[in-house]
Amino acid sequence: xxxxxxxxxxxxxxxxxxxxxxxxxxxxxxxxxxxxxxxxxxxxxxxxxxxxxxxxxxxxxxxxxxxxxxxxxxxxxxxxxxxxxxxxxxxxxxxxxxxxxxxxxxxxxxxxxxxxxxxxxxxxxxxxxxxxxxxxxxxxxxxxxxxxxxxxxxxxxxxxxxxxxxxxxxxxxxxxxxxxxxxxxxxxxxxxxxxxxxxxxxxxxxxxxxxxxxxxxxxxxxxxxxxxxxxxxxxxxxxxxxxxxxxxxxxxxxxxxxxxxxxxxxxxxxxxxxxxxxxxxxxxxxxxxxxxxxxxxxxxxxxxxxxxxxxxxxxxxxxxxxxxxxxxxxxxxxxxxxxxxxxxxxxxxxxxxxxxxxxxxxxxxxxxxxxxxxxxxxxxxxxxxxxxxxxxxxxxxxxxxxxxxxxxx
Amino acid sequence: xxxxxxxxxxxxxxxxxxxxxxxxxxxxxxxxxxxxxxxxxxxxxxxxxxxxxxxxxxxxxxxxxxxxxxxxxxxxxxxxxxxxxxxxxxxxxxxxxxxxxxxxxxxxxxxxxxxxxxxxxxxxxxxxxxxxxxxxxxxxxxxxxxxxxxxxxxxxxxxxxxxxxxxxxxxxxxxxxxxxxxxxxxxx
Ligand code: HEM
Ligand code: FES
Numbered sequence: 001x002x003x004x005x006x007x008x009x010x011x012x013x014x015x016x017x018x019x020x021x022x023x024x025x026x027x028x029x030x031x032x033x034x035x036x037x038x039x040x041x042x043x044x045x046x047x048x049x050x051x052x053x054x055x056x057x058x059x060x061x062x063x064x065x066x067x068x069x070x071x072x073x074x075x076x077x078x079x080x081x082x083x084x085x086x087x088x089x090x091x092x093x094x095x096x097x098x099x100x101x102x103x104x105x106x107x108x109x110x111x112x113x114x115x116x117x118x119x120x121x122x123x124x125x126x127x128x129x130x131x132x133x134x135x136x137x138x139x140x141x142x143x144x145x146x147x148x149x150x151x152x153x154x155x156x157x158x159x160x161x162x163x164x165x166x167x168x169x170x171x172x173x174x175x176x177x178x179x180x181x182x183x184x185x186x187x188x189x190x191x192x193x194x195x196x197x198x199x200x201x202x203x204x205x206x207x208x209x210x211x212x213x214x215x216x217x218x219x220x221x222x223x224x225x226x227x228x229x230x231x232x233x234x235x236x237x238x239x240x241x242x243x244x245x246x247x248x249x250x251x252x253x254x255x256x257x258x259x260x261x262x263x264x265x266x267x268x269x270x271x272x273x274x275x276x277x278x279x280x281x282x283x284x285x286x287x288x289x290x291x292x293x294x295x296x297x298x299x300x301x302x303x304x305x306x307x308x309x310x311x312x313x314x315x316x317x318x319x320x321x322x323x324x325x326x327x328x329x330x331x332x333x334x335x336x337x338x339x340x341x342x343x344x345x346x347x348x349x350x351x352x353x354x355x356x357x358x359x360x361x362x363x364x365x366x367x368x369x370x371x372x373x374x375x376x377x378x379x380x381x382x383x384x385x386x387x388x389x390x391x392x393x394x395x396x397x398x399x400x401x402x403x404x405x406x407x408x409x
Numbered sequence: 410x411x412x413x414x415x416x417x418x419x420x421x422x423x424x425x426x427x428x429x430x431x432x433x434x435x436x437x438x439x440x441x442x443x444x445x446x447x448x449x450x451x452x453x454x455x456x457x458x459x460x461x462x463x464x465x466x467x468x469x470x471x472x473x474x475x476x477x478x479x480x481x482x483x484x485x486x487x488x489x490x491x492x493x494x495x496x497x498x499x500x501x502x503x504x505x506x507x508x509x510x511x512x513x514x515x516x517x518x519x520x521x522x523x524x525x526x527x528x529x530x531x532x533x534x535x536x537x538x539x540x541x542x543x544x545x546x547x548x549x550x551x552x553x554x555x556x557x558x559x560x561x562x563x564x565x566x567x568x569x570x571x572x573x574x575x576x577x578x579x580x581x582x583x584x585x586x587x588x589x590x591x592x593x594x595x596x597x
Contacts, residue, residue, distance in 0.1 A: 153540065157561060160538035179464045181489050181539075189458060276484060276491050278540040280560045296562055301537060301578045357562055 001026055027213055031234035034219035035399050040114070041217065041238075042245035043107035048205065049246060050100045055198050057093040058142075061086075065145065067191035069184040072147035073272040091261040097139050098264040099253050101287035104132060113339055115327030116218050122319040124211040129315045131208060134201045136288070141194040143285055147187060148269030153282045155182045155190070161295075164305040181275060221392055222327030230395035281356075289353030290346050294372065296357040297365035307369065314376050321376055323383030331389040334382050342375045469597030471589070474528065482545045484533060487596045491541055492584060493533040493557070494594075497568060502526045504555060505569035512573075515580045519569040522583050530586050530594065531570035535559040537577035542566060557581070 004022045006012060015021045064083050066075035079086035108128070111117055117125035144155045159176050163169040178185030216225070225231060232238075256263055264286060268279045284292050291308050298304040314321075329336040349368045355361040392398045470487045472494065477483055482495040497505070505519040506526075523529055535542050537559065543549040544557035544566075552558030552565035554573045559566075564575030571580040586596045 153561075157538040157540065163538075175459050177460075178458055179460050179489065181534075183489060185458075185461070185464065275489070276486070276541065278543075278560060280543070282540070282561055296576075299576055301576055304576065 028239075029233065029235040031213070031216075032225075032228070032231040033217055033234045033238055034225060034230060034395055035232050036219050036221060036395050037217065037238065037241075038220050039241075039245065040106070040110040040220070042242055043103050043110060045242045046245060046249055047100065047103045047107055050096060050103055051198070051202065051205065054093065054096050054100060055202070057089050057096060058195070058198065060089050061093055062195060065191075067145065067188050069147065069187050069273070072145060072187055076146045088257070091257045095253065095256045095261060095264065097142065097285075098256075098287070099249075100135065101139070103249070104135065105287075108132065109343060112342070113329045114218060114220060115222055115322070115324075115329070117319045118322065118327050119319070120215045121211075121218065124208065124215075125319055126316055127204060127208045127211055129312070131201060131204050132315075133312065134197055134204060138194060138197040138201065139285065139287070141190040141197070144182075144187060144190050145194060146269060147273045149271045149273055149277075149279050150266045150269040150282065152182060152273035152275065153278055154284055155186065157282065158284070159186075161305050161308075164302045166302070183275075218327065219395060220328065220330075221395060221398060222331070223391055223395065226394050227396065283354045286350065286354075289351075290349035290372075291353075293349040293353035293365050294369045296353075297362070297369040311372060314373070318376065318379075321379040323380050324386065324388070325383075326388040326391065331391055332382075332386055333389070334386045335379075338375055338378070338382065341371070345371050345375075469595055471593060471595050473593045475592040479527075481547075484545055485596070487532075487584060491533040492596060493529070493531050493545060493570070493581070495529045495545075495568075497527055497529055501529075501555065501568040505529075505567060505571075508567065508569075508571075514572050514578065517569075517571060517580055522569050522571075522580070524586070524588060528594075529568070529570060530596070531581035531583050533557075533581065535561065535564055535577055536572065536579040536581065537562055537564050537575070542581075 001019065001022055002025075003019065004011075004015060004025050006021075011021055061079060064075065064079050064086065066072055076090070080090055081087075083089075111125060111128070140154075140158060144151045159173055159182065162173040162176060165172060174180065176186075177183065178189060219225075266283065268282075271279075283289070291311055294311050295304045295308045298307050324332060324335065326332055329339050345368055349365070349372065352361055352365045352368060357365065470485055470492075472483075472485050474494065474496070477494065477496045479496050480498050482493060484491045484493055486492070495501075502519070508519075510516045510518065519526070522531075533541050533545070538561060540559050540561035542552075542557035542559040542564070544551040550558045550560075552574075554565050554567035556566040556568045556570060556573075558564070559575065559577065562576050564577035565573050566577075566581055567573050569580075570583070572578070584596050586594050589595050
């Protein structure tokens with residue numbers, strides 16, 4: 001590591017013993033970054049900021065929230081009505097969860113389009129999928145906490161997925177519940193996990209960044225960095241760009257927080273949990289819908305759960321399924337089409353996930369599910385037979401060309 | 410790392426080579442013992458989140474059936490679970506009895522499932538993913554087989570509580586119960 005030099009003796013004294021300033025300088029300020037990153041590269045730092053917002057709002061909510069089946073619902077209502085700015089904390093937190101998923105989904109599709117999962121960034125990608133899985137677990141358990149009808153029945157249906165496991169499934173679900181149904185012990189432990197998992201998530205994010213800083217960012221051309229002319233320091237160029245993106249993001253986020261706080265929610269969750277009555281139409285939170293559609297597309301209980309699990313597991317092996325040497329879809333005519341169909345297909349699956357699983361919807365869910373898997377399984381063949389386009393020579397030249405074209409106009 | 414192992418290898422004596430298998434043995438056995446210890450220490454933690462004794466304490470529920478008219482059904486709580494009690498009509502009984510066992514996903518005759526044909530008693534939790542099927546109230550959707558319909562993913566149960574259509578794998582389970590007299594039962 002290069003050590004910072006400054007005339008401030010206190011800073012130097014600290015840095016010689018614990019080089020936090022040198023470390024920050026190396027990883028945040030002079031950190032070499034490809035010149036040509038576009039706005040799709042904003043979503044990583046955005047996700048980090050949203051995580052911080054979730055943790056801070058969550059901790060302050062926890063100071064007034066009661067994780068007990070008898071009073072959980074009232075305690076959330078009290079937060080919203082009586083606690084000073086409780087309504088704000090809650091709206092920031094509940095809408096923050098949706099924003100978090102939007103940001104992370106865009107971040108993941110960015111990776112998919114620009115081949116960010118390819119060598120040497122396979123582990124970076126896999127750590128990212130782990131973050132995604134932890135996020136889903138956290139959000140699922142958070143949604144149980146307000147203890148409304150959707151909380152309760154969502155928890156019931158999702159935990160019952162374990163019963164699909166042959167022989168031991170029954171025992172596992174009782175172990176998870178701490179009883180014979182979702183009940184007081186369940187909400188208590190879910191609260192503990194909901195508090196703990198984001199801390200673990202935070203540590204996994206640190207590992208994610210560690211892996212990122214070894215091989216550094218990829219770029220929209222997907223070619224390797226060749227010389228220092230291809231790079232610019234992170235600060236001030238990308239700190240400014242990230243801040244600008246954050247501003248735009250905040251406008252959208254705050255719109256929901258202040259003007260449509262229940263947009264992403266389900267009205268049924270304002271009915272206190274009732275273990276004796278299942279609402280006629282239960283749906284999970286929007287960010288789980290594509291997986292829910294896959295679950296329901298398969299007419300067999302174990303099969304449905306297995307397909308849903310595979311839909312996630314397959315993301316882990318993606319770096320080995322995609323054998324193409326070219327990273328970015330722009331230069332891969334076939335992959336590019338498959339990619340865009342994949343995006344539309346996921347949205348379609350999400351839409352199907354909130355429709356009843358019958359008739360035409362069911363048939364469509366099956367076709368959609370099939371494409372989800374075909375997309376991944378066909379990649380080794382695409383990598384082999386696709387005729388890719390000519391790659392640019394260097395980042396520097398490509399950027400210079402663009403500038404010349406602009407000046408000529 | 411590399412230079413320490415270098416000195417180690419150049420400094421190896423015949424004595425040390427001979428003792429290598431003994432060291433491996435010690436290493437493997439201590440590691441095994443250590444892991445077993447960690448496993449045993451972990452068990453109380455893992456087991457602590459299983460249902461506690463007060464949750465497990467079995468209770469039985471006594472129900473008076475005399476007020477339930479033919480064609481009506483009630484739901485009672487037993488061990489935190491809803492139990493469906495349906496006073497079946499002649500048609501219900503006939504249709505439950507007439508089914509060919511080979512048509513059933515989880516084959517059970519109606520006789521095996523009831524103590525008295527008029528009364529069907531079953532745990533009202535869908536065997537798919539645990540929702541409560543509708544069909545207890547008069548206006549409810551009862552599904553294609555006149556029993557219950559689960560709104561969550563569309564499982565249809567017949568008038569004997571057997572799964573007939575949809576993703577659920579098993580029939581609605583019949584809890585242990587006994588008639589204490591003509592019109593009352595003890596569940597559990
Ligand atoms: C990864 C970050 C997190 C995600 C994705 C997340 C997600 C959620 C979701 C979806 C809800 C339900 C919102 C609603 O409908 O009201 C919720 C509630 C809650 N969360 Fe979090 N959360 C996160 C971090 C945290 C942290 C770190 C804490 C602090 C200990 C926390 C404490 C709470 C509390 C007390 C509630 C119940 C109050 C309420 O429902 O508004 N959360 N969370
Ligand atoms: S829970 Fe009843 S059909 Fe899925």
